[in-house]
Amino acid sequence: EIVLTQSPGTLSLSPGERATLSCRASQSVSSSYLAWYQQKPGQAPRLLIYGASSRATGIPDRFSGSGSGTDFTLTINRLEPEDFAVYYCQQYGSSQFTFGPGTKVDIK
Amino acid sequence: QVQLQESGPGLVKPSETLSLTCTVSGDSISSYYWSWIRQPPGKGLEWIGHIYYSGSTNYNPSLKSRVTISTDTSRNQFSLKLNSVTDADTAVYHCARLRGPYCSGGSCYSHWYFDLWGRGTLVTVSS
Numbered sequence: 014e015i016v017l018t019q020s021p022g023t024l025s026l027s028p029g030e031r032a033t034l035s036c037r038a039s040q041s042v043s044s045s046y047l048a049w050y051q052q053k054p055g056q057a058p059r060l061l062i063y064g065a066s067s068r069a070t071g072i073p074d075r076f077s078g079s080g081s082g083t084d085f086t087l088t089i090n091r092l093e094p095e096d097f098a099v100y101y102c103q104q105y106g107s108s109q110f111t112f113g114p115g116t117k118v119d120i121k
Numbered sequence: 122q123v124q125l126q127e128s129g130p131g132l133v134k135p136s137e138t139l140s141l142t143c144t145v146s147g148d149s150i151s152s153y154y155w156s157w158i159r160q161p162p163g164k165g166l167e168w169i170g171h172i173y174y175s176g177s178t179n180y181n182p183s184l185k186s187r188v189t190i191s192t193d194t195s196r197n198q199f200s201l202k203l204n205s206v207t208d209a210d211t212a213v214y215h216c217a218r219l220r221g222p223y224c225s226g227g228s229c230y231s232h233w234y235f236d237l238w239g240r241g242t243l244v245t246v247s248s
Contacts, residue, residue, distance in 0.1 A: 058215075
């Protein structure tokens with residue numbers, strides 16, 4: 014099983030700042046199989062990024078994904094009030110899906 | 122607009138079977154993959170398994186011995202059964218549409234991601 018580790022656990026920022034979230038895999042992951050989700054309290058997760066860098070339909074361009082191999086990054090430029098949430102990375106490998114533990118982006 | 126809605130008992134006794142149904146509206150389940158994912162209170166996400174409309178399944182190895190996912194195309198639903206539950210199975214259970222590899226316009230794409238989710242239903246295991 015590929016284990017995903019996300020850092021930091023919590024990121025405290027102000028609106029307008031840039032958020033940089035890290036997702037590291039215990040072994041190499043195909044970029045095609047790496048996705049990012051946003052979840053707000055009481056809501057279902059929402060797909061942001063798939064294929065490591067492709068934005069899902071309707072996702073603002075302030076969200077971007079990058080990375081390859083074992084290191085992936087989600088960047089949120091110019092944080093908006095609605096961006097404060099928990100973010101999860103997800104991978105598919107060896108016929109299994111795993112998620113990272115999440116990074117909470119909260120208001121400083 | 123495609124929507125997914127989970128339904129089923131919110132309370133299950135230990136050692137019994139958890140049964141949930143996901144009703145899909147706005148699209149036919151006779152395409153794509155369909156999945157169950159759970160989230161214990163205050164914790165992260167765990168993939169339970171998925172099913173292709175043809176009936177082929179894939180389960181999380183840690184749950185495989187206890188899980189069955191099936192489809193009912195006539196009702197545009199898919200279901201989850203998890204037997205021999207314990208309090209560790211208390212969680213919000215989400216159904217989701219899973220996008221797998223596909224070809225379109227002469228190009229083929231190899232991705233795996235969950236693009237649509239239900240809001241989830243809390244299932245508590247308690248006597």
